[in-house]
Amino acid sequence: MTDFSLILANLFSRKLRAILMLVAIFFAFLIFGVLAGVQNGFNNIGGAAGENRLVTINKINFTQPLPISYVERVRATEGVARASYANWFGGYFQEGKNQIVTFAIDPESYLDIYATDYKLTPEERAAFLADRSSVLIGRKLAERWGWKLGDRIPLSSNIFTNKNTGKQTWELTVAGIMQPAQENADTSVAFFHHSNFNESVTFGRDTAGWIIIETADKKLNTDVSKRIDAMFANSAAETATDTEKAFNQAFVGQLGNITLIVTLVVGAAFATILMIVGNTMVMAVRERTKEIGVMKTLGFPSGRIFKMVLGESLLLSLLGGLPALGTAAVLLELMRAAVGIPGLALTLNYAVLGVAIMLALGLLTGIIPAWNALRLNIVTALGRQ
Amino acid sequence: MRILNQIIAVCSINLKSLPERFWLSFSTVMAVAMVVTVLLSFLALAAGFKRTLDGTGSEGIAIMLRDGSQQEVNSVIALDQLRLIGEAPGIVRKDDGNPLVSGELYVIVDGVRRSTGLKANLPLRGIGKDGAALRDGLTITQGRMFEPGSNEIVVGEGLIREFAGFDLGSEVRLGTGTWKVVGVFSMNGAVFESELWGDATVVQSLFRRGSAFQTVRVRLQTPESIDLLRDYVANEPRLKLEVFSEKGYFAGQSSNTVNLIKTAGWPLAIAMALGALAGALNTMYSSVASRSREIATLRCLGFGGFPSFVATLLESLVLAGIGGVIGSLGIFLFFDGFSTSTLGQGFTQIVFTVTLTPALVQQGIILALIVGLIGGFFPALRAARVPIVTAYSQG
Numbered sequence: 001m002t003d004f005s006l007i008l009a010n011l012f013s014r015k016l017r018a019i020l021m022l023v024a025i026f027f028a029f030l031i032f033g034v035l036a037g038v039q040n041g042f043n044n045i046g047g048a049a050g051e052n053r054l055v056t057i058n059k060i061n062f063t064q065p066l067p068i069s070y071v072e073r074v075r076a077t078e079g080v081a082r083a084s085y086a087n088w089f090g091g092y093f094q095e096g097k098n099q100i101v102t103f104a105i106d107p108e109s110y111l112d113i114y115a116t117d118y119k120l121t122p123e124e125r126a127a128f129l130a131d132r133s134s135v136l137i138g139r140k141l142a143e144r145w146g147w148k149l150g151d152r153i154p155l156s157s158n159i160f161t162n163k164n165t166g167k168q169t170w171e172l173t174v175a176g177i178m179q180p181a182q183e184n185a186d187t188s189v190a191f192f193h194h195s196n197f198n199e200s201v202t203f204g205r206d207t208a209g210w211i212i213i214e215t216a217d218k219k220l221n222t223d224v225s226k227r228i229d230a231m232f233a234n235s236a237a238e239t240a241t242d243t244e245k246a247f248n249q250a251f252v253g254q255l256g257n258i259t260l261i262v263t264l265v266v267g268a269a270f271a272t273i274l275m276i277v278g279n280t281m282v283m284a285v286r287e288r289t290k291e292i293g294v295m296k297t298l299g300f301p302s303g304r305i306f307k308m309v310l311g312e313s314l315l316l317s318l319l320g321g322l323p324a325l326g327t328a329a330v331l332l333e334l335m336r337a338a339v340g341i342p343g344l345a346l347t348l349n350y351a352v353l354g355v356a357i358m359l360a361l362g363l364l365t366g367i368i369p370a371w372n373a374l375r376l377n378i379v380t381a382l383g384r385q
Numbered sequence: 386m387r388i389l390n391q392i393i394a395v396c397s398i399n400l401k402s403l404p405e406r407f408w409l410s411f412s413t414v415m416a417v418a419m420v421v422t423v424l425l426s427f428l429a430l431a432a433g434f435k436r437t438l439d440g441t442g443s444e445g446i447a448i449m450l451r452d453g454s455q456q457e458v459n460s461v462i463a464l465d466q467l468r469l470i471g472e473a474p475g476i477v478r479k480d481d482g483n484p485l486v487s488g489e490l491y492v493i494v495d496g497v498r499r500s501t502g503l504k505a506n507l508p509l510r511g512i513g514k515d516g517a518a519l520r521d522g523l524t525i526t527q528g529r530m531f532e533p534g535s536n537e538i539v540v541g542e543g544l545i546r547e548f549a550g551f552d553l554g555s556e557v558r559l560g561t562g563t564w565k566v567v568g569v570f571s572m573n574g575a576v577f578e579s580e581l582w583g584d585a586t587v588v589q590s591l592f593r594r595g596s597a598f599q600t601v602r603v604r605l606q607t608p609e610s611i612d613l614l615r616d617y618v619a620n621e622p623r624l625k626l627e628v629f630s631e632k633g634y635f636a637g638q639s640s641n642t643v644n645l646i647k648t649a650g651w652p653l654a655i656a657m658a659l660g661a662l663a664g665a666l667n668t669m670y671s672s673v674a675s676r677s678r679e680i681a682t683l684r685c686l687g688f689g690g691f692p693s694f695v696a697t698l699l700e701s702l703v704l705a706g707i708g709g710v711i712g713s714l715g716i717f718l719f720f721d722g723f724s725t726s727t728l729g730q731g732f733t734q735i736v737f738t739v740t741l742t743p744a745l746v747q748q749g750i751i752l753a754l755i756v757g758l759i760g761g762f763f764p765a766l767r768a769a770r771v772p773i774v775t776a777y778s779q780g
Contacts, residue, residue, distance in 0.1 A: 017667055017671075020663040020667045020670075023659070023660070023663040024660045024661075024667075027656050027660035028660055031660075060492075060493075060494060060495070060561075061492075061493045061494055061495055061506060063492075063506075064492070064493075064560075090459060096453070158453060158454055158456070159454070168453055203597075236561070236593075265423055268419045268422060268423060268657075269419065269660065271415075271419070272416045272419040272420075272657075272661065272664070273660060275412045275415055275416065276413075276416055276660075276661075279408055279412045280667055280671075283671060
């Protein structure tokens with residue numbers, strides 16, 4: 001009989017108890033895995049952002065527009081490789097609840113900057129650039145609504161009114177379906193021509209919601225943002241320039257302190273499970289006092305018994321925890337398909353952290369019973385009832 | 386009668402011997418307490434948020450937004466539309482015959498959170514001279530109301546609590562202008578307490594909004610006169626507006642966030658409860674196992690299986706109940722009345738207070754008892770059925 005099979009036999013000497021402990025550990029790590037994935041999703045909002053991309057917004061707040069004339073001045077700024085601009089459209093399809101993230105973009109410059117995120121065939125790109133009443137839709141939108149190339153789709157806005165029709169709807173032709181060029185790219189977006197938007201809105205003309213900048217090098221980011229903000233200081237619309245990632249994360253920060261809640265919940269779940277498992281382990285070893293005494297009598301060295309008891313709690317922890325992480329990964333996969341937050345996944349660093357916690361849990365819960373077993377005196381062990 | 390006496394006897398033996406199994410029982414109690422804490426913290430967040438929005442608005446006031454805009458921040462109403470609304474039937478008129486109406490402007494400005502130092506969106510509302518008269522329950526708790534036409538603002542109590550730099554007397558830069566804080570107002574915890582108020586015309590000029598407004602607010606003669614107003618708006622082609630009662634408008638805003646908090650809280654609590662259930666079952670099985678001789682002895686003495694069953698189940702329920710109470714108390718002591726804020730549907734922060742209501746405590750305790758009931762049932766069954774001979778033969 002190897003040590004491992006002895007450990008296994010010990011662990012399952014009371015099947016029900018072992019299974020119940022496994023269940024408790026399973027749920028603890030399931031919660032850990034799912035929350036870690038969600039956390040990762042929130043951290044990665046803006047994860048697709050290029051490192052040398054900056055966003056310039058109105059200093060008052062991002063909901064205040066910037067004069068479109070700023071774009072040329074930004075382009076002429078030292079250290080700026082490319083610049084483009086876009087407006088938030090407040091788009092929805094047919095009903096207010098079918099919200100569609102829609103931007104009115106400056107076509108060529110915007111697609112150039114975001115070529116790292118979205119893939120288009122040369123034909124689709126050419127078709128979009130040639131037709132001012134066309135729209136590009138992300139793959140996810142195309143799948144959700146069954147839109148195909150050439151479809152005419154009405155996109156409505158909950159902010160703007162179309163001067164030509166007096167309604168809040170713009171009829172647009174699908175010129176291309178954007179494929180994600182990298183894993184974190186969000187393809188539930190739609191882009192249409194800023195010039196079309198600009199000419200047909202009843203208010204807010206000749207403004208940009210934000211200016212997006214690609215710097216020549218990410219090392220220049222700080223200098224460029226200072227330069228731009230200094231250029232517009234004391235003007236009618238002062239600006240605030242930050243990296244795209246920081247800009248995106250500011251949105252998430254507004255939801256309140258999610259990180260804290262997640263940490264507290266996981267912490268609470270862990271403390272609980274640790275207590276339950278630790279307690280049960282102490283009890284299980286205590287029940288086997290006589291057995292351990294017999295083993296010692298037979299000549300098993302104390303160190304080996306120590307290792308076996310510790311091994312038992314480690315095995316328990318891993319047997320409960322590893323399937324939980326697997327289940328969490330599957331659940332996150334399903335959630336990602338449903339919610340559409342690209343970073344929603346159990347990443348390697350969280351999985352490694354999870355395994356590390358399992359080992360820590362196993363050691364912590366096993367150390368006291370193992371120590372007790374190590375020091376156990378044969379005479380007391382055999383004498384105990 | 387005999388069986389009842391037996392039950393009482395066995396139960397008291399069980400409960401009195403609980404201290405002997407202290408650590409075992411303690412882990413169950415704490416496990417259940419954690420489950421209840423997690424559940425209640427989410428539910429109390431949702432309840433606090435809902436209470437703030439439900440406590441906002443009266444049936445006697447109507448709000449109008451541009452048709453289809455859903456949110457104040459998206460809405461646009463022109464000055465001549467405001468004048469047309471003033472002629473509508475069913476709205477209260479002042480002594481001079483002019484309508485009691487306030488055209489309001491809602492712009493988003495940045496604020497800095499006291500706790501984290503991070504930026505957040507705050508609403509700056511420009512209100513008309515009748516704006517204050519259209520807010521039920523408004524009191525100025527410090528300082529005074531702003532002077533019309535000046536760069537003065539008054540600040541809600543909730544906003545001051547959560548965001549730095551708006552204390553009475555301080556100067557703040559919002560947009561292109563500098564504003565002086567001249568007063569603090571309270572409105573019984575309503576959403577408006579998360580806002581800054583200034584004069585509408587000053588906000589229009591400093592934020593370059595021309596003469597446009599975003600919402601119009603009127604006082605109704607009776608809550609039913611909202612139908613007169615709706616008919617008027619529907620028959621006037623120059624008014625493409627949607628009419629809400631103030632109460633209805635804010636109640637409609639709460640559902641999404643509240644649902645989000647609740648849908649996050651319940652699955653977490655249930656997953657944890659299943660983990661705790663495993664712990665409770667273990668405790669109770671061990672408890673039965675450690676007393677199997679004792680139970681067998683009682684059975685030899687003529688006690689039935691049923692009293693053993695009841696006693697074990699009761700022990701489990703008592704442990705879970707204590708856990709539930711500890712969990713609720715913990716939330717009550719550390720979390721109740723805790724002020725926080727989150728992003729509302731208008732893209733701005735709404736300050737609210739975490740509220741633990743008796744109904745929530747009840748839900749928490751019920752969850753705890755369910756864990757206790759299931760956790761005790763099967764071990765109790767075993768206690769009732771364990772054959773006397775086996776019990777004695779066990780080491």
